[in-house]
Every structure is written in structure tokens, then in C-alpha cells.
Amino acid sequence: MNSTLSRDALFFRLLRLAIAGLLIVVAFTAMVSAQYRTCDECDECNLNACNGSCCYEAPEIWLMYTRCAPKCSNFDRGFDCIKVQRWDPCSCRFVNESMDSFIAEEASMPTMFYLHGNTLKHKHAMKQCWAISKKLRCCPGKKRLVFWSWPSQRVYKTEGLRVREMVQKNLRLKYVYAEYQGYYLAKLVHRMSLSQRVMLAGHSYGAISSAAALHWLGGGCLRGLTLPGGAPVERANLRGGIISGAFDSDMLYPGHRFGQAFVASEKIFVTRNIRDKTLKKWPKVSLRGCPAIGSIGVNARKLGPYRAKLCQKTMTEDVKRSHYLKPHLKSTKFVRALCCLSFLSCDPCQVAESSEPKSADSLSEKTEEKTPCLADSKATGSRR
DSSP states (O other): OHHHHHHHHHHHHHHHHHHHHHHHHHHHHHHHHHHHOOSSOOEEEOTTSSOEEEOSOOOEEEEEEOTTSOSSSOHHHHGGGOEEEEEETTTTEEEEEOHHHHHHTGGGSOEEEEEOOTTOOHHHHHHHHHHHHHHGGGSOSOOEEEEEEOOOSOOSOSTTSOHHHHHHHHHHHHHHHHHHHHHHHHHHHHHSOOSSOEEEEEETHHHHHHHHHHHHHTTOEETTEEOTTOOSSOOTTEEEEEESOOSBTTTTSTTSTTTTHHHHOSEEEEEEOTTOTTGGGHHHHSTTOOOBHHHHOOOGGGGGGGGGGEEEEEOHHHHTTOOSHHHHHTOHHHHHHHHHHHTOSSOHHHHHHTTOOGGGTTHHHHHHHTSSTGGGHHHHTTOO
């Protein structure tokens, strides 16, 4: 009798374990399907002054994973360490691809590279990838989204360091990483034919990589590196996006740190928000005490012959004090400008400037007058 009871107890224990395992599998499947469901959900947006559903074709998603590539040296050899993957919507997973296969598909549709900001591990960075992918359904036509996952996770911990010191050390080290990521990006774009539009968009520290890549493609030198094949000529179909950029406001001017960026590109889209609570602290991070470009934007008068290439958008009313991408993606004006710049034939400058308040035109100039960075920009703009 005791053996019968033991067998029954064992049976019910195994049954409970099996049910628990089944529930875990069901919950995990539901979570994954919710995270990666991009085909059946649509956002409402107002891109053409009418209430239309953002249910155009979803972008083809590619992933460039550089977290295992060299961060500060051996970049030409490290380029081969970049992991290339493509999202397969049928199996709901990323499949391995080669750089050659990525380039081979270039001529079939326009491409937008997106580089995320600082402190994000890969898992959290991918949440931005899916959010952007969902919003890009507001843009008609075939398109590619290339998500660039770079080593932005925190390096220095608080052990033996004050919190402020730890934050400063991480910010400055990651600034170096972000610039070198621009070399990888420039090397890849240089291999592309640019027969279709290619947009290099970066948010916060990712904007450093975008600007650096354009600078290298334009024949610029940075940290002692030049890009083989880089030249001071405009490249048709090449554009840039600086979203809440976390670098000094004068670095895109000719002769400054990223001064060849405007030379190489057709257009550069810049967002600014003087109330950005994160970028308000940037002068303490900058080695020259300058405000951030994502805070005050670009003074168009300083661009000389490249002034017409600037498309600038003040985002204060749309995102308030936020620095992050999520409020930007909720802005219809921002999404429309991004669509025009990256994929469509509409003029992104007209879209960006149509709602720009007149008082914002002199924002950069007035703020620069209160800062010392422009006084010595010729001497220090190429040093960091």
C-alpha cells in the first residue's frame, strides 16, 4: 500500500512539473511573439494631414553587431569581425548573413542605418530596433533598416570611484568608442554603390558615429586615421541624421572635428531641444565646455557653402525635456521628416522648416555667444 501511495505521489509530482513546464513554454512563446510582432500591428499617424493608418510595407531588418569587434585599434582587420544578421519574419528569428549578401541587396531599396545611444546592452538596444521598425511602416515603399549594435554598455563600475567620476569616465571612454564605430560604418558605406538612398542616423552617442562616418567618407582625418577611398566630394544619395546629438555644437562646421561631414553628404538632418535635461549637463562632459549640438543645434551661418544641406528641426514642443528616442517617435513631424530624408522624394528641409518657429533661427547663434568654445574652435576643434 505504501508503495502504491509513493507511486501516486511521484506521478502527481511529475504531472505538476510537466504542467509548470508547459505554462513556461506558453508564456515565453507569447512574450516572444509580442516582442517581434511587426506585421499585424499598425500605428495611427498623420503624415499627409489626414488620419491614415501606418500599415505600409514593413522594413527589411538587418543587424550589424560590433560588440565583439576591436574597439580602439586594428579596425581594418576588425571589420571582418562584425556579425551580420537578417531578420527572417517567417521563422521569427535572425539568421546569419555575410557582408557581401548585405551589399548585394543594396540596389533593391533605400537603406537607413540606425545607431543607438550610450549605456545600452544589446537586449535593451534591440527594443529601439523594434520601435523604429514599427514606426517606419509609416513610410511608403520598400526599405531597409540596419540596426547597429555597438559596445555602449557601462565599462567602469562604482568600485573605488565616486558616482560622478564613474559617470564621467564612462562617458569619455564611450565617446572614443563611438568615434571609432564611425570608421567601421564609413568602411561599410564606402563599399556600397549608393545607387539607392542611404541614411546614417544616430541618436545621442550614436550621432557621434554618424558624424564621424560622414567625416571619414568626406576625406577627413580623425584620431590619426583616414579612410582609404575617402574624398572631399559629395556622394549622391548619402544623408545623415543627428538626433539629440551628444557632441560639441561646433564640430560639424568646416575645418572642425567632423568638418567633412557636410562635404560628403547631400543632406544632414539635425534635431535640437534647448530643454533637453540630459544634454544640459554636456558642457561638464565636453573638454571645451561647449553646449551639445542636440541642445542648441547648428548655426547655419557657420556652414558657408554647405548651408543649404542643413535640415534642422526644433523638437522642444514635441518631446519637452526628454532626451530619449521614444518621445521623438511619437512626433508625427519627426517621423515625417525622417521618412522624407531616408526614403521618399519629398524635400526634408521643407518638412523640417515648415513648423520651425522664427525665434528658433537665432537660437544657436545666441547660445554660442554665451559660450567660450567658438572663440578657440579653430585651435581646439580638431583636438579632444
